[in-house]
Amino acid sequence: MAGVDSKSPEWFIKSVNISGYIARHYVRDDFVVCKMDIEQSEFVVIPHMVKSGVMHLIDELFLECHNHWKPPGTCHKMFLWLRSLGIYVHEWA
Numbered sequence: 448m449a450g451v452d453s454k455s456p457e458w459f460i461k462s463v464n465i466s467g468y469i470a471r472h473y474v475r476d477d478f479v480v481c482k483m484d485i486e487q488s489e490f491v492v493i494p495h496m497v498k499s500g501v502m503h504l505i506d507e508l509f510l511e512c513h514n515h516w517k518p519p520g521t522c523h524k525m526f527l528w529l530r531s532l533g534i535y536v537h538e539w540a
Contacts, residue, residue: 466496482539490517493525497532509537509538509539
């Protein structure tokens with residue numbers, strides 16, 4: 448359920464723990480393609496997915512990276528980091 452407080456515009460949106468979902472529904476032998484466009488939350492979600500070990504279940508990741516309020520090159524560094532881990536990540540714009 449989403450709502451806005453008039454004093455401080457803050458949205459409350461129901462979400463899913465994607466790492467838990469992937470871990471419960473997929474195994475290594477599955478072919479998993481993920482398209483991710485999560486409006487700057489990728490800087491929290493992707494490291495969590497790597498740390499939790501579920502990123503290895505994704506065969507192809509198409510990522511729309513949002514660099515609006517980050518230093519220049521932040522998205523590029525994330526792509527290089529993921530590729531250094533052996534993750535097939537592609538830019539999606």
